[in-house]
Amino acid sequence: MKLIFKKDHLLNGLNIVSKAIPSKTTMSILECVLIDASADQIKLTGNDMEMGIETTVEGDILEKGKIALDAKLFYEIIRKLPAGDAQVTIESDAKFNTTITCENSVFNIQGRDGEEFSYLPYIEKDKYISLSQFTLKESIRQTIFSIAVNDSNKMMSGELFEIKGNELRVISLDGHRISIRKIILKDNYGDNKVIVPGKTLTEISKILNGDNEKEVLIYFSKNHILFEFDDTIVVSRLIEGEYFKIDNMLSNDYETKVRVNKREFLDCIDRSMILIRESDRKPIILNVTDENIGIKVKSAFGSMNAEIDVNKTGKDIMIAFNPRFLVDALKVIDDETIDLYMMNPKSPCFIRDEEGKYIYLILPVNFIAEN
Template sequence: MKFICEKNALVEGISIAQKAVTGKSTMPILGGILINAKNDTLIITGSDIDLSIETKVKAAVLEEGSLVVDARLFGDIIRKLPNSDVEVASISENSIEIKCEKSKFNVIHMDAEDYPSLPSVEGNKQLNIAQKCLKNMIKGTIFAVAQDETRPILTGVLMESKDKTLNLVSLDGYRLALKKESIEFDDEVNAVIPGKTLNEVVKILGEDDDVTLTFNENHVLFTINETRIISRLLEGEFIKYNSIIPEEHKSTVIVDKNILLNSIERASLVGKEGNTNLVKFDIEDDTIVITSNSQLGNVREEVNINLQGDGIQIAFNSKYLIDILKIMDEEKIYMEFTSAVSPCVIKNIEKDNCTYLVLPVRVSTR
């Protein structure tokens, strides 16, 4: 194999494929990236079996071939080279030479035939959606994915489409995030995509063009321009999330999102004792009084609101509220309350495209 490639283009291709290389596999070859040079194109692939990423880079291929190189070492070398053309060539059965201006490296490589083949994802369920739209939907739900592996299904995001609406749903037992968008897609899809996969997908998605999602029984394929991301789907039944979202409430608060966010962030500074990050809300008339007390001190914040319904006293883990408020994009929001031990529901006022739910923290009244 021998090719010449512009350094920055090669760095970008390596960086994309490398996102699938975890270094945790029991198969040493999966610590590498597969480079296939053919028809003036490099196909660069990284995989950990569950997640595989393949991307194409233009290059002058002088001699076709394929091999596997250590992902971290090869990536670090190419990034440190001068901003010029890079020449990579096989010089023996198990080594390559990397040249760029006055730099020259000899690096051991592995046999491409030992690299696992990527799953074939052929399905008639193909969904096209704007990259920017999917990116916003993922960012609006990924933070509520469970980190605890005891319920594996909750470490993923439910993607479901029906009646020309695409829903993304995540929940971790303390909060729920739902984003929805209208789409031109008639098929029904019900798939749980690992949060780890979507964390990498969102880094690759751009602002322009569409992304194509192809589903089969066990895998999903994201096609983003010259990049293909293949992920296994999580097995099992996702929680029936609609039954968790309250249909009725006793109080509605309309509030400026940024003022509320800033007040909660300030209040949480003295509430970081332990893991609860506790903040208390006293909602009455046209004000939320936010307080937090710990051995570090105490704080009191006031936020003007429009209250419809009864006043309420309720407490939350401030982190869960902050995560939600940071990703909401409207200036004014609804907060719906029923009781001090019932979930709070948070929604946009203008565009009905998201629903967030946060469980309160039970606080002793003694």
């Protein structure tokens, strides 16, 4: 095999597929990246058996072939070669001895037979949806923070993609909060529900360029999901099982509705968190009256009191939250003003818009009211 690349093209391809290279594995072949130039294109592949990424890289094929190279070593070599349009030549012999040449630098490393590599599973392309790269990237950003970080409950480590007609709902929860984003699709599709691992969505959001003009095609099978965009495909296993009955947790009932300037509210909570350490678990207490929200924090480091003007309907209420949960939700809402709906100090608070594009449910925490 003999291939010629521009350094930047090759490095960009390696950046993409390296997201599917496992940090620890008992199968050493999975620590490799596959270079497949056996046909008319050059494809790079990484695969950790839960998620696989394949991307096409621009280059010249002088001699066809395929080889697996240690991903970490290969990446570091290419990364440290001269920048820009520098030309990289990769050549391997029948024993997979591989030479990487760029200007005055020559590396000799040992490769492995590409046939040993685990190929990505085949997905029938019959069930699918289409949306813009921008929409998918934003939907992940606006929900991914409320998945569970540990694997104690597998369902909570993923996000539900629920399709009904021309509507996609992306849902995540961690036992303390729920995030829901609703996207209106260009076409009508069959109903479908799948649970996508959070790790897969996090890595995809890093690869997507967020272009509103470029599409992502998402294909579904019984056990896998496939994302196809630009010159890249990402295949991931789905999380098996029945997702939580989210609609049973949602309510339109409220005793108190508050309309508040989002930026002012967010900045005030952000300032209060200066006094709170993660280990303290000190809540932020909101005292909602007719004209304002009183915001109060007290910790071992000091205390803070602030007030924000609001438009309130319904009853006065005093309620407390983990401030981080409020900040996470507020940061991803683009509206200038937001509406909070509350029933009592023990019931969830809902942040939602009138069109139903987003819903954030946050559970309150217990607190001791002080004068």
